Amino acid sequence: MSEQERTKQVGDFARLDLDRVRRRGYPEAIYCESKTLEQISAIAAAVKDSAQTTLFTRLLDGHAEAALKVLPGAFHDPGARFLAWPPEAPEPSGVDILVVCAGTSDLPVAREAMHTARYLGRSVDLLADVGVAGIHRLLAHEQRLKAAGVVVVVAGMDGALPSVVGGLVSAPVVAVPTSVGYGAGSGGVAPLLTMLNSCAPGVGVVNIDNGYGAGHLAAQIAAR
Structure with a gap:
C-alpha cells in the first residue's frame, strides 16, 4: 500500500490516517481542541469522502456545528464534547x-470514555x-x-474510587483522574x-481527563 493510499492530505495542516483500521483494528480520532472551525470543516469533508469511521473528541464552541454541516446526522454528545461518524x-x-463515575461533575470525561469504547465495538454501560x-x-x-x-473508573477530588473498585472486582480497572476539585487538587494532579x-x-492509570484514552484502552482489553 502506497503512502497516498494510507493517508489523505487535508490542506497543509492534516493527514488522515486511512490505514489505522487495517493496521490497528480501530478507527481514526481527531483531537479538536486546538483546531480552527475551518480546519474542522475541511477534516470533516475528508472524513466523509473516505467513508471511514472517525471520532471527533474535545470539541470546542462551534466545532460540532462546523462538523455537522458537513456530516449531517452524525452522533453528537455535547456534554462529552464528542462526535462520531457514521452515527x-x-x-x-x-x-x-x-x-463508573465518582461524581456528576466527572460525567463529561466518563461519557467520553463510554462513547469511545462503544464506537470501537464494545458493549458499554x-x-x-x-x-x-x-x-x-x-x-x-x-x-x-x-x-x-x-x-473504567473516573474520579476527581481525592481520586480514591479506583482503589475501592479494584478491591471488589476481578476485572482490570482503568482509572481516569479528572481535574474536578478544589485548589489543592492541582487540576487533577492529586x-x-x-x-x-x-x-x-x-489498576492502570491514564492521563488527567483522558476519557478517550481510557475508553480506547478498555476496548482493547475487552476484545481479548
Missing part, C-alpha cells in the same frame, strides 16, 4: 465494559455518582461491578497521584 456504532463484541463520599451507593451495585469484563499509588493490584 451507527458497530455491533458490539468482546466482554462488557462498565464505566455507565454507573454515575457513586463516589466514596457515600460508599453505600457503590456497594449497592456490587453484582453489576463484578459482572463487567473491564471497569487524584492522579492517588491512583498511581493505588494499593489495589490490577
Whole structure:
C-alpha cells in the first residue's frame, strides 16, 4: 500500500490516517481542541469522502456545528464534547465494559470514555455518582461491578474510587483522574497521584481527563 493510499492530505495542516483500521483494528480520532472551525470543516469533508469511521473528541464552541454541516446526522454528545461518524456504532463484541463515575461533575470525561469504547465495538454501560463520599451507593451495585469484563473508573477530588473498585472486582480497572476539585487538587494532579499509588493490584492509570484514552484502552482489553 502506497503512502497516498494510507493517508489523505487535508490542506497543509492534516493527514488522515486511512490505514489505522487495517493496521490497528480501530478507527481514526481527531483531537479538536486546538483546531480552527475551518480546519474542522475541511477534516470533516475528508472524513466523509473516505467513508471511514472517525471520532471527533474535545470539541470546542462551534466545532460540532462546523462538523455537522458537513456530516449531517452524525452522533453528537455535547456534554462529552464528542462526535462520531457514521452515527451507527458497530455491533458490539468482546466482554462488557462498565464505566463508573465518582461524581456528576466527572460525567463529561466518563461519557467520553463510554462513547469511545462503544464506537470501537464494545458493549458499554455507565454507573454515575457513586463516589466514596457515600460508599453505600457503590456497594449497592456490587453484582453489576463484578459482572463487567473491564471497569473504567473516573474520579476527581481525592481520586480514591479506583482503589475501592479494584478491591471488589476481578476485572482490570482503568482509572481516569479528572481535574474536578478544589485548589489543592492541582487540576487533577492529586487524584492522579492517588491512583498511581493505588494499593489495589490490577489498576492502570491514564492521563488527567483522558476519557478517550481510557475508553480506547478498555476496548482493547475487552476484545481479548
